[in-house]
Amino acid sequence: MKSEQSALHVRGLTKRFDRLAVDGLDLTVRAGEFYALVGPNGAGKTTTLRMVAGLLKPDAGSVAILGVDALINPVAAKQMMAWISDEPMIYDKLTPLEYLEFVAGLWGIDPAVSQRSAQDLLVSLGLEPHLHERCEGFSKGMRQKVALAGALVHDPRLIILDEPLTGLDAVSARHVKGLLGNRVREGCTVIMTTHILEVAERMADRIGVIAAGRLVAEGTLAELRQQNGHTDTSLEDLFIALVDVEAAAA
Amino acid sequence: MSSALALTWFARHELRLAWREWLAMMTGGRRGRKRAAAIGLVAFAAFLHIPAWAVIGRFADLQLPLDKSPLIVITATILLAWALMLSQAIESVTRVFYARADLDLIMSSPVRLANVFSIRIAAIALSIIAMALLFSTPFVDVLVIGGGVRWLAAFGVVIAMGLSAAAIAIAATIVLFRLIGPARTRLVAQILAAIIGAGFVIALQVAAILSYGTLSRFAVLTSDAATAIAPGMDSMFWWPARAALGDGEALLLLLSFGLVLLGAVMAIFSPRFADTAVSVAAQAGSSRQGTRAKAFRGGSRQQALRRKEFLLLRRDPWLISQTLMQLLYLVPPALFLWRSFSDSSTAIVLITPVIVMAAGQLAGGLAWLTISGEDSADLVATAPLPPARVIRAKIEVVLITIGIIFAPLVLALGFASAPQAAITAIGVIISAAAATSIQLWFRVQAKRSQFRRRQTSSRLATFAEAFSSIGWAATAAIALAVPLAAIISGMMTAGLLAATWKLSPRRE
Numbered sequence: 221m222k223s224e225q226s227a228l229h230v231r232g233l234t235k236r237f238d239r240l241a242v243d244g245l246d247l248t249v250r251a252g253e254f255y256a257l258v259g260p261n262g263a264g265k266t267t268t269l270r271m272v273a274g275l276l277k278p279d280a281g282s283v284a285i286l287g288v289d290a291l292i293n294p295v296a297a298k299q300m301m302a303w304i305s306d307e308p309m310i311y312d313k314l315t316p317l318e319y320l321e322f323v324a325g326l327w328g329i330d331p332a333v334s335q336r337s338a339q340d341l342l343v344s345l346g347l348e349p350h351l352h353e354r355c356e357g358f359s360k361g362m363r364q365k366v367a368l369a370g371a372l373v374h375d376p377r378l379i380i381l382d383e384p385l386t387g388l389d390a391v392s393a394r395h396v397k398g399l400l401g402n403r404v405r406e407g408c409t410v411i412m413t414t415h416i417l418e419v420a421e422r423m424a425d426r427i428g429v430i431a432a433g434r435l436v437a438e439g440t441l442a443e444l445r446q447q448n449g450h451t452d453t454s455l456e457d458l459f460i461a462l463v464d465v466e467a468a469a470a
Numbered sequence: 471m472s473s474a475l476a477l478t479w480f481a482r483h484e485l486r487l488a489w490r491e492w493l494a495m496m497t498g499g500r501r502g503r504k505r506a507a508a509i510g511l512v513a514f515a516a517f518l519h520i521p522a523w524a525v526i527g528r529f530a531d532l533q534l535p536l537d538k539s540p541l542i543v544i545t546a547t548i549l550l551a552w553a554l555m556l557s558q559a560i561e562s563v564t565r566v567f568y569a570r571a572d573l574d575l576i577m578s579s580p581v582r583l584a585n586v587f588s589i590r591i592a593a594i595a596l597s598i599i600a601m602a603l604l605f606s607t608p609f610v611d612v613l614v615i616g617g618g619v620r621w622l623a624a625f626g627v628v629i630a631m632g633l634s635a636a637a638i639a640i641a642a643t644i645v646l647f648r649l650i651g652p653a654r655t656r657l658v659a660q661i662l663a664a665i666i667g668a669g670f671v672i673a674l675q676v677a678a679i680l681s682y683g684t685l686s687r688f689a690v691l692t693s694d695a696a697t698a699i700a701p702g703m704d705s706m707f708w709w710p711a712r713a714a715l716g717d718g719e720a721l722l723l724l725l726s727f728g729l730v731l732l733g734a735v736m737a738i739f740s741p742r743f744a745d746t747a748v749s750v751a752a753q754a755g756s757s758r759q760g761t762r763a764k765a766f767r768g769g770s771r772q773q774a775l776r777r778k779e780f781l782l783l784r785r786d787p788w789l790i791s792q793t794l795m796q797l798l799y800l801v802p803p804a805l806f807l808w809r810s811f812s813d814s815s816t817a818i819v820l821i822t823p824v825i826v827m828a829a830g831q832l833a834g835g836l837a838w839l840t841i842s843g844e845d846s847a848d849l850v851a852t853a854p855l856p857p858a859r860v861i862r863a864k865i866e867v868v869l870i871t872i873g874i875i876f877a878p879l880v881l882a883l884g885f886a887s888a889p890q891a892a893i894t895a896i897g898v899i900i901s902a903a904a905a906t907s908i909q910l911w912f913r914v915q916a917k918r919s920q921f922r923r924r925q926t927s928s929r930l931a932t933f934a935e936a937f938s939s940i941g942w943a944a945t946a947a948i949a950l951a952v953p954l955a956a957i958i959s960g961m962m963t964a965g966l967l968a969a970t971w972k973l974s975p976r977r978e
Contacts, residue, residue, distance in 0.1 A: 303849075
């Protein structure tokens with residue numbers, strides 16, 4: 221697949237800290253796809269996505285976002301994407317609306333457009349009663365929602381989320397999943413890491429399994445089952461089988 | 471576990487926490503630096519004996535009975551130290567209420583909360599006393615070497631002061647909670663903690679300027695007016711001074727007073743400590759910013775960044791207190807300026823270094839908040855604008871703020887002496903730029919709430935920032951008197967900056 225046709229095109233991505241965290245990873249995510257990246261703790265999921273988002277410099281490899289080389293032209297690549305970490309850091313002393321105004325300003329969005337969009341997003345996430353409260357007293361789930369609204373307010377074409385459902389209650393998690401599903405239907409691409417395999421199983425078009433910094437399996441749930449010779453098994457069983465094989469090989 | 475055993479165990483736990491917090495402050499939170507920190511501390515303590523000798527050495531021969539005038543000076547010095555301890559105590563108490571993550575655990579445990587919080591109050595007192603003993607030791611040493619072992623009684627005075635400072639801080643903080651609520655108490659306590667120590671010295675300077683036209687605070691203390699209004703020689707007002715001079719009876723009374731005061735505070739306030747902590751947790755930050763949605767503002771991406779920085783600076787209680795403290799230091803020179811304007815006194819020259827140094831120090835703090843204290847570092851790093859433009863926007867915020875604060879003072883100086891105003895303005899710009907550069911070279915990723923501990927992330931940056939501000943202040947002062955000598959002083963300070971840059975962590 222050519223990089224112009226994909227939302228994300230990664231080749232030979234490598235990063236070493238004390239040990240090799242990402243080991244020559246190749247990954248392609250199609251435009252308009254919901255892609256879930258799963259793997260055990262320390263497999264290199266977050267490091268990979270942080271390199272894609274421009275938060276970490278890779279030791280080797282290339283990253284293209286919707287055809288734009290993110291290492292050569294990071295500003296243009298960043299204009300099209302949004303990143304949310306598992307511990308979203310928002311400003312305690314700003315209200316959700318002020319936070320979204322700031323984000324929209326950073327992405328250079330017309331204030332008339334962004335204000336309407338911000339209001340709608342916060343309301344749809346159930347934050348209407350808190351629009352004018354500073355975020356310092358917010359729970360982790362509320363902060364997560366503010367960060368998510370911030371990621372969506374500039375209408376990105378690629379959304380990268382690291383464990384977005386951590387800390388959310390069931391109702392909020394359903395809201396978030398609905399919001400992300402809608403974005404994908406509108407043509408946006410979502411890449412998400414998660415430990416909740418049920419979410420990956422139900423929401424993702426394709427699933428990538430990463431272990432020891434390498435992509436060890438990839439495909440739809442049916443393809444993964446077929447690749448591993450299990451016709452009627454859950455993603456959890458598949459995941460454990462794949463990770464066990466990788467651990468034994470290491 | 472018996473009740474007594476449980477309390478001993480909790481006391482040990484509290485002391486261990488206090489010790490580790492202190493150690494983390496000394497080592498910058500890095501393991502394996504304990505030995506370096508210990509050597510540094512011993513060297514610093516040894517070095518402190520030199521300024522201690524210069525400041526206090528001449529008083530070592532003082533013996534009771536004394537006239538009122540020296541007693542006033544000693545009492546004022548003790549009062550200043552006490553004010554500083556009170557400031558530290560208020561800060562410790564608010565930290566216990568707001569920052570300790572163990573309140574839920576303690577309050578859900580099957581222990582008598584009043585007892586547990588009594589121990590916590592005692593631990594606060596102990597840590598304040600320990601810190602005060604540490605800093606007072608060089609001064610007492612100098613007095614003991616110069617005047618004999620009778621000066622060892624000064625250690626007892628330090629302990630008594632620590633006890634009373636902790637007691638008053640706890641009582642004041644809890645009363646503030648009841649009167650104005652947790653959110654405002656935090657702000658007020660932080661501001662009080664920042665300005666209380668400085669306020670005493672500055673008040674004396676202001677009095678000296680207004681009454682005697684000098685910046686020396688001793689002018690007030692040694693004046694006939696002070697002697698006239700001071701209480702009689704048998705007053706308990708002189709207990710601290712008499713105790714420090716070796717009067718055993720006064721020392722015993724002072725220690726007893728401190729212990730009784732702390733005991734009373736423990737008895738009265740320990741049961742309320744838990745309620746207070748609960749109300750803090752319950753009311754944690756639900757501050758509203760009006761109910762009407764303001765229209766989103768347009769502009770460039772840098773404008774969005776600058777707006778955000780200004781808004782956060784305005785809403786940062788720590789910064790308000792720090793700024794107030796810096797501005798408070800400017801009150802005496804400003805008053806001096808006002809007086810000298812009519813007298814055409816040559817002493818007006820003294821204002822320039824004070825302004826230049828304050829600008830450097832304030833710029834350093836602001837630069838840390840805007841550059842290192844970025845709470846949403848990921849968001850800014852993933853925004854579509856080059857890092858250089860982010861940094862530029864943040865530096866602009868620092869320099870604009872410095873400009874707003876110092877321009878009126880420099881303008882006022884311009885009416886008295888245009889050349890001095892020009893040199894002061896240049897000094898402010900260079901000093902602020904140097905402090906900002908140091909913070910830029912040593913930038914770290916931190917939270918704004920870590921501002922209080924910003925010094926621990928790099929001792930080198932802290933010292934470089936302080937010496938740079940002092941260096942540029944000295945250069946500005948020398949430039950007014952001997953311009954050629956200022957070139958040498960300026961080059962030395964620039965050399966210090968160059969060395970700091972060379973030693974700074976490599977940036978990508």
